[in-house]
Amino acid sequence: MISLHRSCFLNNAGISGSSSPFSYKLKKLPPASVKVTALGPNRDRNSSVLIENNNNPLKEIKEDGTSSVADVDPNPTVTGEDRDLYYDAAATDDQLVTPWSLSVASGYSLLRDPHHNKGLAFNEKERDSYYLRGLLPPTVISQELQVKKMMCSIRQYQVPLQKYMAMMDLQELNERLFYKLLIDNVEELLPVVYTPTVGEACQKYGSIFRRPQGLFISLKEKGKIHEVLRNWPQRDIQVIVVTDGERILGLGDLGCQGMGIPIGKLSLYTALGGVRPSACLPVTIDVGTNNEQLLNDEFYIGLRRRRATGQEYAELMHEFMSAVKQNYGEKVLIQFEDFANHNAFDLLAKYGTTHLVFNDDIQGTASVVLAGLVAALKVVGGTLADHRFLFLGAGEAGTGIAELIALEISKQTNMPLEEARKKISLVDSKGLIVKSRIDSLQHFKKPWAHDHEPIKKLVDAVNGIKPTVLIGTSGVGRTFTKEVVEAMAALNEKPIIFSLSNPTSQSECTAEEAYTWSQGRAIFASGSPFDPVEYKGRVFVPGQANNAYIFPGLGLGLIMSGAIRVHDDMLLAASEALAAQVTQENFDKGLIYPPFRNIRKISAHIAASVAAKAYELGLATRQPQPKDLVKYAEHCMYNPAYQSYR
Numbered sequence: 001m002i003s004l005h006r007s008c009f010l011n012n013a014g015i016s017g018s019s020s021p022f023s024y025k026l027k028k029l030p031p032a033s034v035k036v037t038a039l040g041p042n043r044d045r046n047s048s049v050l051i052e053n054n055n056n057p058l059k060e061i062k063e064d065g066t067s068s069v070a071d072v073d074p075n076p077t078v079t080g081e082d083r084d085l086y087y088d089a090a091a092t093d094d095q096l097v098t099p100w101s102l103s104v105a106s107g108y109s110l111l112r113d114p115h116h117n118k119g120l121a122f123n124e125k126e127r128d129s130y131y132l133r134g135l136l137p138p139t140v141i142s143q144e145l146q147v148k149k150m151m152c153s154i155r156q157y158q159v160p161l162q163k164y165m166a167m168m169d170l171q172e173l174n175e176r177l178f179y180k181l182l183i184d185n186v187e188e189l190l191p192v193v194y195t196p197t198v199g200e201a202c203q204k205y206g207s208i209f210r211r212p213q214g215l216f217i218s219l220k221e222k223g224k225i226h227e228v229l230r231n232w233p234q235r236d237i238q239v240i241v242v243t244d245g246e247r248i249l250g251l252g253d254l255g256c257q258g259m260g261i262p263i264g265k266l267s268l269y270t271a272l273g274g275v276r277p278s279a280c281l282p283v284t285i286d287v288g289t290n291n292e293q294l295l296n297d298e299f300y301i302g303l304r305r306r307r308a309t310g311q312e313y314a315e316l317m318h319e320f321m322s323a324v325k326q327n328y329g330e331k332v333l334i335q336f337e338d339f340a341n342h343n344a345f346d347l348l349a350k351y352g353t354t355h356l357v358f359n360d361d362i363q364g365t366a367s368v369v370l371a372g373l374v375a376a377l378k379v380v381g382g383t384l385a386d387h388r389f390l391f392l393g394a395g396e397a398g399t400g401i402a403e404l405i406a407l408e409i410s411k412q413t414n415m416p417l418e419e420a421r422k423k424i425s426l427v428d429s430k431g432l433i434v435k436s437r438i439d440s441l442q443h444f445k446k447p448w449a450h451d452h453e454p455i456k457k458l459v460d461a462v463n464g465i466k467p468t469v470l471i472g473t474s475g476v477g478r479t480f481t482k483e484v485v486e487a488m489a490a491l492n493e494k495p496i497i498f499s500l501s502n503p504t505s506q507s508e509c510t511a512e513e514a515y516t517w518s519q520g521r522a523i524f525a526s527g528s529p530f531d532p533v534e535y536k537g538r539v540f541v542p543g544q545a546n547n548a549y550i551f552p553g554l555g556l557g558l559i560m561s562g563a564i565r566v567h568d569d570m571l572l573a574a575s576e577a578l579a580a581q582v583t584q585e586n587f588d589k590g591l592i593y594p595p596f597r598n599i600r601k602i603s604a605h606i607a608a609s610v611a612a613k614a615y616e617l618g619l620a621t622r623q624p625q626p627k628d629l630v631k632y633a634e635h636c637m638y639n640p641a642y643q644s645y646r
């Protein structure tokens, strides 16, 4: 296993200099016959390295990360980690004093390499071959037993943040075990690595920060972002989740500490959607923060300045977007996450036509909520067009969902989009969005300014508009008061109530409140998970309406089809695919989303639908189109089972 690594330090194990300053022979370390020849001066960043085995070229890795020999599968999504050929840092010659070196992993270094470490699961042969004798206690255990042991250990922590930190430590120690744990125990661990705990982790990120797990690109890096991207050890990046930390969940501006979100989202790309971990790059853009508490916190890890805006902000973002394309090509997927709405819509509009981008909060959320509504209608009856929708919160999530519902109504009924929008009303911090407010409204709210008298309070809006569906996207907890839920229950036999704001503290109401105040009649879903609720002898299982159902499968579908743009129809396709995964058994239990324990199967179906749409729209570049896209998606998925090292 061989790979080209950027290494800050070199050790003397295993490689001896040869007669040519650019040619090195591996000695001792397996396989002994591998010869490594640097074809250009190692100091030259444009050099490439030829890796041979018994003089047969294995592959040539160029400094830009491309390789020229056919044994490297051109379709990385199907090859899993196989292509991460690998050794530990090793060199003796001065000529190798360069940021780029061949790495040869064995012994102590192998145990400290999260991508290849197997801990006690290294078998006897591997312990011999990889110089591990004595570095591990004698017992050899299976990955399954390691999972069992880790779960016991994680369950002993009472505080969710401790569980989070234990999971992050595991990710840094043994990546495959981390993903095996997460995949096998997804319902238990999702709230640990994702909402709600990731919210607290971001708030305290400065204090709990141990090792960087993503790229921090701050204003200090302006003019150097291309170089900064090259500092990341992996070259073959397929998905980037990027935030600027200004609207982290419903917790506001957490500046640089928002990094927990891209890391968490990308761990779901792998666990839930099967994208290789080495293909995922978490990025935080640090332009400062307006959070005074953080600015005064001695442990804050970001720039201590107020947020850059206007041209300064736009230029940094543009440099980042251009550098990403330059480094990784046009098929790298960029997911915008938790930007404040005054930037989010503009970034999406600006880069949606030049890059493979989507905004998870606007589009991913819309897709998951539409799926939940479509499923809920099977219980409540009627078509989307028969319903009236009221939102508390008219930002990214609120208007994003509203627009996708309107698009779907318009598609289903041939109704003009303008007409379909009239079935949807939104309330923001100033009250109902109405025509008389139009001049002062942000552009994304204007399509929702209907003819209606102004209303300040949500409960009055409920009584005035008489919605059948109430959706919370305000980021403010406990805003669906008893009065509001009771008003919904008075108007509807089965009121549909979604409290989407995250984390749990910001949920518009709890599951217990929704069921109790509606006398067990509400069809309820929330952004962060709630436990089942018992009400009058019946157990109600709330759904989790979270974009985590959508983005992993959407991303996989885009990657496996080689899509070059995200189209609204793909989000509709993802939504339909998710809704189709709700079984009668789920409905019988009152569920409008399928259980997360089936998420990899669900993601494969979503990916297949998205890929099919990409082919249909002529946006897919990977040819020929696989016959069975679901099977292909499953085949592409990363499997965290250990590989044996020969």
Ligand SMILES: NC(=O)C1=CN([C@@H]2O[C@H](COP(=O)(O)OP(=O)(O)OC[C@H]3O[C@@H](n4cnc5c(N)ncnc54)[C@H](OP(=O)(O)O)[C@@H]3O)[C@@H](O)[C@H]2O)C=CC1
Binding pocket: 247, 248, 249, 250, 251, 340, 341, 360, 361, 362, 365, 368, 392, 393, 394, 395, 396, 397, 398, 427, 428, 429, 430, 472, 473, 474, 475, 476, 479, 500, 501, 502, 503, 506, 526, 527, 528, 545, 546, 547, 548
């Ligand atoms: N479940 C899921 O998958 C997802 C959940 N979310 C959650 O949704 C929430 C909102 O996110 P997002 O839309 O991006 O945020 P935005 O900041 O874009 O929008 C928030 C909206 O809520 C309004 N608002 C704020 N306070 C109140 C209030 N007291 N009463 C009425 N309206 C209020 C704001 O009004 P104004 O415009 O007047 O300021 C704004 O319109 C967050 O908590 C986030 O975690 C987001 C994405 C996905």
Ligand SMILES: CC(=O)C(=O)O
Binding pocket: 195, 248, 249, 250, 338, 360, 361, 501, 502, 527, 546, 547, 548
């Ligand atoms: C889930 C999510 O993306 C959010 O709350 O912002």
Ligand SMILES: [Mg+2]
Binding pocket: 249, 337, 338, 360, 361
């Ligand atoms: Mg988000």
